[in-house]
Amino acid sequence: MNTYQTYEPSQMRELIREKKITGPTAGFAEGFAQANLMIVKKELAFDFLLFCQRNPAACPLLDVLDPGDPVPRRSAPQADIRTDFPKYRIYRKGILEEEVTDITAYWEDDMVAFLIGCSFTFEHALMLNDIPVRHIEDGHNVPMYQTNIACEIAGVFHGPMVVSMRPIPAQQVTRSVQVTSRFPSVHGGPIHIGDPAVIGISDVNQPDFGEPSVIKEGEVPVFWACGVTPQAIVMHTKPDIAITHAPGHMFITDRRDQKLGVL
Amino acid sequence: MNTYQTYEPSQMRELIREKKITGPTAGFAEGFAQANLMIVKKELAFDFLLFCQRNPAACPLLDVLDPGDPVPRRSAPQADIRTDFPKYRIYRKGILEEEVTDITAYWEDDMVAFLIGCSFTFEHALMLNDIPVRHIEDGHNVPMYQTNIACEIAGVFHGPMVVSMRPIPAQQVTRSVQVTSRFPSVHGGPIHIGDPAVIGISDVNQPDFGEPSVIKEGEVPVFWACGVTPQAIVMHTKPDIAITHAPGHMFITDRRDQKLGVL
Incomplete structure (x- = not known):
């Protein structure tokens, strides 16, 4: 630590x-x-x-x-x-x-x-549940990606959702949903589980913000809505x-x- | 019904x-x-x-x-x-x-x-858990009360919280907290359990809005924040x-x- x-x-x-x-x-x-x-x-x-x-998961x-x-x-x-x-x-x-x-x-x-709210908050809860948090283990910034998920428009503000990613061992994915869903004010449960291409991420090793996390054998990439979304919104608006x-x-x-x- | x-x-x-x-x-x-x-x-x-x-329980x-x-x-x-x-x-x-x-x-x-959000939403969940909802059983409007709980001020808006009350059998009070806490967007868990005087209600049989509910032997009055709060706020602001x-x-x-x- x-x-x-x-x-x-x-x-x-x-x-x-x-x-x-x-x-x-x-x-x-x-x-x-x-x-x-x-x-x-x-x-x-x-x-x-x-x-x-209108975008409570991201913001x-x-x-x-x-x-x-x-x-x-x-x-x-x-x-x-x-x-x-x-x-x-x-x-x-x-x-x-x-x-x-x-x-x-x-x-x-x-x-x-x-x-x-920031997903760092629920990382402590994940770790207390023996679910590893790769970027903390490896001492680098969490990887974040711009997605193809459009945020709900409000007035002038519009643009895509940004997500953070944590590699989770396959047998702990359900528990990671349960643990994070308790915390809706810090993004809540995952937005997406699995194939990054489904939400428009072409290369999971090339995040748009932060640094990449290694996804090991048997781990699934799990994505949570991220409070960096306003920056993507600012770039669009x-x-x-x-x-x-x-x-x-x-x-x-x-x-x-x-x-x-x-x- | x-x-x-x-x-x-x-x-x-x-x-x-x-x-x-x-x-x-x-x-x-x-x-x-x-x-x-x-x-x-x-x-x-x-x-x-x-x-x-700033007042997510009431509003x-x-x-x-x-x-x-x-x-x-x-x-x-x-x-x-x-x-x-x-x-x-x-x-x-x-x-x-x-x-x-x-x-x-x-x-x-x-x-x-x-x-x-309206507490009627979680009443269905209470009934599915075999927790009685008195004002639905008796076919009248839910009793609502102005309390001594001050809302968090925002700009010009200020005033007291309004709550709704349901009499809950003592052995089901814990379950009523669990069931309603799942629904933060419709007021979530109770604001207060028990003695109405603690939150400034002098006579539970004289609600400020709606109609009184009979509290039977062995039942506890349980209070949830209520979406009528804006009306008390309007009266003050x-x-x-x-x-x-x-x-x-x-x-x-x-x-x-x-x-x-x-x-």
């Missing part, structure tokens, strides 16, 4: 705010929910909130901040979303313009921040500005994974 | 549209999800959508219609929300001004309609206009209850 596994969320956020950590956060502060980020201007906030409501909302407010008052009231992600992406008109480690200089009073996290570089909330389970 | 138990949703909506039915809909078209209604003007739609996101969203669109394209594409509820309430500045059976004359192009359904007089969607179960 890793040094930061047993850290508290506030300790992790401090290291991230001081930019002592600028890399992926999988396995950090185990047992606490991590979050994806999407920031849009207020004039697009209704459309994006509606997009999340389950953990917290939506008040317009102009950078403090996630319900999920981590001591934090600041402008500094507490390890890395951000600035998109202008759908083009990834730069990656930065702090967005204070980009923040405007009419911006609205959306914190979206081309708003003047949108700010996201860098894939795998998440925000660590104060919410315990277990409290997100519906049963 | 009742004559309409085995009707299809489209058959029920036709009878309601023709105003052959103008009463409560509990137990109709069994197995299909029913919905509460809240309509606000576009300028308040972001705030109300945020309110629902789980089944469908949010596009601004100006009266057709629930994802939950009942042949329906029209202006005619397909048995009864509506028109609130102006927080005051209930009138009850009508058709809102076509009140509809404006900048209105946004929210369809909110006092928007210029808001249109809701009349409590218990619901919209019958094409969605099967079973497909709303998360596991």
Whole structure:
């Protein structure tokens, strides 16, 4: 595992705010929910909130901040979303313009921040069920893919779903569905099990985001909807500005994974 | 049970549209999800959508219609929300001004309609588990109460949670929690079990909406968050206009209850 596994969320956020950590956060502060980020201007906030409501598997909302407010008052009231992600992406008109480690200089009073559930949350539950999580075992970022699954349109926002993939031993696939279905607010059960081509992935060894995971003999690729979907949506919708996290570089909330389970 | 138990949703909506039915809909078209209604003007739609996101137990969203669109394209594409509820309430500045059976004359192009999950949906699941549902047995509207539980504020919207109550035999209370927790999009597990005074209900025989249910010897009052909450919110927030359904007089969607179960 890793040094930061047993850290508290506030300790992790401090290291991230001081930019002592600028890399992926999988396995950090185990047992606490991590979050994806999407920031849009207020004039697009209704459309994006509606997009999340209509696409709950890809964009389950953990917290939506008040317009102009950078403090996630319900999920981590001591934090600041402008500094507490390890890395951000600035998109202008759908083009990834730069990656930065702090967005204070980009923040405007009419911006609205959306914190979206992350599959890292249910990985702890998988591991407690003796289901291996390859990218944590191998210490790399989770592989993510743009699919041929169209998201439900909402206002201006449209585009394809992004998924993350974990290779699961065939005899544990059913259990992986059961374990993750308990957590609808962090993507819930898998979107697809098996042949990557069915959802438009031509080469599972060439992810669109993150790094590839080795699929061993007897393992099945299992795909979950991913909170990087908003980035694919931004590329298709081309708003003047949108700010996201860098894939795998998440925000660590104060919410315990277990409290997100519906049963 | 009742004559309409085995009707299809489209058959029920036709009878309601023709105003052959103008009463409560509990137990109709069994197995299909029913919905509460809240309509606000576009300028308040972001705030109300945020309110629902922050109060998912009281306001789980089944469908949010596009601004100006009266057709629930994802939950009942042949329906029209202006005619397909048995009864509506028109609130102006927080005051209930009138009850009508058709809102076509009140509809404006900048209105946004929210369809909110209804506990009637999980009542079928309770009955399939041999857990009695008193107000269906006795053929009256479910009792609903304003509580002392404050909803999470969102923009202009604030106020208390409304709950519905069902008397459950003591030995079946645990099972009622399990059964309803599978359905977070129709309020999920109970908000409170037992003493009504704990959540600010002084007389359980005097509901604020609907009609009282008899609590028999050996039964425990169990309370679920209720989709009438927006009406209490409207009374507190006092928007210029808001249109809701009349409590218990619901919209019958094409969605099967079973497909709303998360596991």
